[in-house]
Amino acid sequence: MNFFSFVFEYGPKFTSAAIITAQVFIYSSLLAVLISLIFGIMRLSKNIIIQSIATIYIEFYRGTSLIIQMFWIYYVLPLFGVPLPALLAGVLALGMNFGAYGAEVFRAGILAVPKGQWEGALALNFSKSKRMQRIIIPQIYPIILPPAANLAVELLKGTALVSLITLVDLMFVAKQINMMTWLSAQSFGLALIIYFVMARFVLVPFLRWLELLAAKKVGRGKI
């Protein structure tokens, strides 16, 4: 069977699987952003307890593999009476893992805001939370978006792992069709191409656009 008739026949299956992959990606990236914001700020706290909680979290998640975390959440947590549906387990594992990586990005971004901005906020008698909200955070976007784009591509690639905890995503369908038809080159090749298109022609241009927008907002347009 040539590639085009394969695409024609199994295209719909791959499309619906790609939608699942996109869903997992969107949910887990939202969770990852939230976690990285919280832990990134905690990491900078002067309170030694808060700071060490964040450090332990980050080092723990960066020190073990995503696949092990995912399997632990999906297969071991039910033994303690916490059964999670596959989608939730996958999103949790992905979001928490990439949140740990993102926290470091956030931290570096916050630290990269020029000192004068902090002092200016202090001089104007902003409260600590106001200072973060109004002065510092809006300025970090142009700094953190380039490394965040890298992480986003890694996260999209990471979503392939949810196929191992029974979610019917792109990888799962590719494996299934490979089992049924033994057209390995076509099924895995098509999956690879779809992942590539999603990363290269959807995700990266979108983040690039966000980057330009953020640069414009802080008055650094057209760098």
Place this chain on the structure above:
Amino acid sequence: MYVEWRWEWTFEILPQMLWATLNTFLAAGVGYAIAAVVGIILMLGQRTPYKIVNIVIREIVEFIRSTPLLVQLFFVYFVAPQFGIILSAWVSAMITIGLHYGTYLSEVYRGALEGVQRTQWEACKALNFSSGYTYRKIILPQAFPIAIPGMGNYLVGIFKDTPLLATIGVAELFFTANAIGAYTYRYLEPYTMVGVIFLVISLPTAFGIRRLEAAVNKAQGKFNV
């Protein structure tokens, strides 16, 4: 449904897990060695005088970098036999890891080479050094320290990605944990132990790399970068 942690069982499977850890090391080590060489080839492939070659290699690197390792593993493992090449799980795993991380390492090398100041190249040209001599004696000694942190990070990265190899049947740590779980139906201890073993190995390594990075920065006269 409450499951207790059983220590005697933990110690019973510990030797088996530790043996499997050696396989994980082997996979990570061999994979890294291949990736380091592939990285050099891919990096040089983007610096040839022929523009078309550069673009083609650049696109291949982009493709491999933006698709999941898991799918690539299956692709190599299942597609090669279609063309009459039978690859064992180990061989296809090493090929895939080598290619996948080779693309990442090529970026590290590229960044390091670009990190060497332009004037160094110009000085070599002015002194009429051959290009081989320029690379060997002037550029590489300066580029290597810049590449160290990135190379170290990807060593840890490969190590953490080795559990994926279990999916095509490479008998490393995670595979063993799955196997133990499958015939005893106790997943708590094996999976947790895998996590702990990974943590115990990768944390000191990451710490060591950070120290190395600091030492390199210091030796190069860059403080608090």
